[in-house]
Amino acid sequence: MIRSDRDGDVLTLTIDRADKANSLTADMLATLADHVEMVDDTTALLILTGAGDKVFSAGADLGEARAGLATSPLWERLSGAIAAIPCLSVAALNGTLAGGAFGMALACDIRLSVPGASFFYPVAKLGYLPQPSDPARLARLVGPARAKLILAAGARLSAQEALAFGLVDRVTDDPLAAARDLAVGQAAHVAAIKAMVP
Template identity: 75%
Template sequence: MIRRDAADGIVTLTLDRPDKANSLTPEMLEALIDGVAGAAEARLLILKGAGDRAFSAGADLEAAKAGLATSPLWERLSGAIAAHPGLSVAALNGTLAGGAFGMALACDIRVAVPHAWFFYPVAKLGFLPQPSDPARLAALIGPARAKLLLAAGARLDASEALSFGLIDRIVPDPVRAARDMAVGEPGHVAAIKAMIPGAVTR
């Protein structure tokens, strides 16, 4: 349920479960971790969802009830993405919710379609966010707005997410926009990224 495509130094990992809003299972998280590790030499890593409704609704409901909501797999995945030496882009084809936030927050850049929605309902569900998510979120949008999303359960549309700094651009075709960013070689991109302060890489 994770599709991998590679060409011209660009690796695209697709969450391919559109009938379930691309909700994630343990097997999908493991496949994503392996896919990110296998893209170490790529100059561009793109994460996207299948379909036009959701990037991902987060954990699969049954898997969440079985313990996935608190699994260390989420943190392993976001850590692997944050450590990717090339440029990483979350091409958000639709709604981003719950635990799926972690992989998008760990990317260097986030681009989204105009109809995307953003919410992380951990307070309502009685869970804590994954350990690195609050720091990454606060680094992007500030501590008060991070509390608005995580503790107060706010839902943002794409325009508000852009104004907050949660996403970087609103575009009709996030994958095309992401592919247009493949302009540098991995080593050069890694050197540029290392010069930019404020990144949360763990």
């Protein structure tokens, strides 16, 4: 349910469970983390995307969330691995981003979204806390007040609102193609430039 495709120095990981809104199971999270942790200096660009044209990911699979996945350390393992890789990382958001799936998108360097996507992280409404590193990453992108609006008040954003907030970097009809267009530098140069940007 996680597809891995390599084209030269570009690695694309696709959440492929469109019939279930690309919701994530523990096995899928572990597989994603395994792939990201294996990224080496031959990779210039990592792209995360989802199957279908509606939802990037609805977060945790509901059945597994009730069984403990909502508070699993796997979410933090995945986002930490994404944040640590030397290559450029891009979330190509083919649709709505919700719940725990926020973590992997927040950990990416760049977020590209389709116009019809919406964004919400309803942890407070569901009785959970966000994953430990998500609030700080979100606040760095959108500011503390807007981070509280999203996390504590459960605000739902449109793609245009997310763009205006700074949560999304570009809105485009084909975020996967736009992400692939970013593969312009050699892996070593990309890593060096990324390391220069605080």
